[in-house]
Amino acid sequence: MEEDLFKALADPTRRRILDGLVERDGQTLFEICARLATDHGLGLTRQAVSQHLAVLEAADLVRTRREGRYKFHDLNTEPLEHVVTRWLRPTPPGSTP
Amino acid sequence: MEEDLFKALADPTRRRILDGLVERDGQTLFEICARLATDHGLGLTRQAVSQHLAVLEAADLVRTRREGRYKFHDLNTEPLEHVVTRWLRPTPPGSTP
DNA sequence: TTGTCAGGCAAGTGTTCACTTGCCTATGGT
DNA sequence: ACCATAGGCAAGTGAACACTTGCCTGACAA
Numbered sequence: 042m043e044e045d046l047f048k049a050l051a052d053p054t055r056r057r058i059l060d061g062l063v064e065r066d067g068q069t070l071f072e073i074c075a076r077l078a079t080d081h082g083l084g085l086t087r088q089a090v091s092q093h094l095a096v097l098e099a100a101d102l103v104r105t106r107r108e109g110r111y112k113f114h115d116l117n118t119e120p121l122e123h124v125v126t127r128w129l130r131p132t133p134p135g136s137t138p
Numbered sequence: 139m140e141e142d143l144f145k146a147l148a149d150p151t152r153r154r155i156l157d158g159l160v161e162r163d164g165q166t167l168f169e170i171c172a173r174l175a176t177d178h179g180l181g182l183t184r185q186a187v188s189q190h191l192a193v194l195e196a197a198d199l200v201r202t203r204r205e206g207r208y209k210f211h212d213l214n215t216e217p218l219e220h221v222v223t224r225w226l227r228p229t230p231p232g233s234t235p
Numbered sequence: 236t237t238g239t240c241a242g243g244c245a246a247g248t249g250t251t252c253a254c255t256t257g258c259c260t261a262t263g264g265t
Numbered sequence: 266a267c268c269a270t271a272g273g274c275a276a277g278t279g280a281a282c283a284c285t286t287g288c289c290t291g292a293c294a295a
Contacts, residue, residue, distance in 0.1 A: 111242090
């Protein structure tokens with residue numbers, strides 16, 4: 042749903058998680074927790090990050106794959122494609138000199 | 139702020155307001171109220187819409203200009219430009235056959 | 236089997252948010 | 266002057282949200 046997408050993007054921590062996944066795909070939950078702590082100084086609980094990942098997954102911004110006892114998280118940019126263009130008006134010619 | 143932008147986009151009513159401003163720029167508060175009611179069946183109070191417009195204005199998505207007792211609202215798409223591209227990874231060649 | 240590591244489920248808490256109600260200001264018409 | 270119109274300010278309410286704590290499941294190694 043479109044609703045899930047915008048709600049997922051509304052939280053700054055979730056946007057940081059997306060930033061981290063752009064750098065390296067296939068991170069595990071503990072990796073994401075560590076990166077949030079070291080790179081951004083966010084001391085979040087493992088469950089907090091897990092819930093954020095659930096929201097991102099509901100928005101289809103993050104895909105997951107299990108291997109053994111690890112669960113890797115991959116970024117999916119496809120829902121973002123037609124989001125901004127929704128309001129980007131065709132600029133009238135001559136309005137941007 | 140970036141925070142204000144994403145929070146502004148998080149609410150469905152505010153996204154409808156943006157949709158309406160894409161169709162016709164320079165709408166007044168009562169016009170926006172009427173369009174939300176007729177086009178989308180949303181029976182919102184004038185103050186509710188006014189508060190939504192304040193949030194959109196804080197995100198710089200809406201610019202306002204006063205003329206007499208009227209206040210016209212104009213859409214500003216500039217904050218949306220570099221939003222999505224933040225996470226749009228350069229697709230590796232051959233990954234989209 | 237026992238211990239450990241990665242992750243999940245569920246209830247509880249405090250804050251933020253959307254929306255309403257009530258009153259106030261200012262501009263314009265008659 | 267009057268009154269209607271267009272909008273603003275502020276307090277209050279109920280729901281959604283972010284985050285925590287505590288316990289439980291499943292996979293690997295000794």
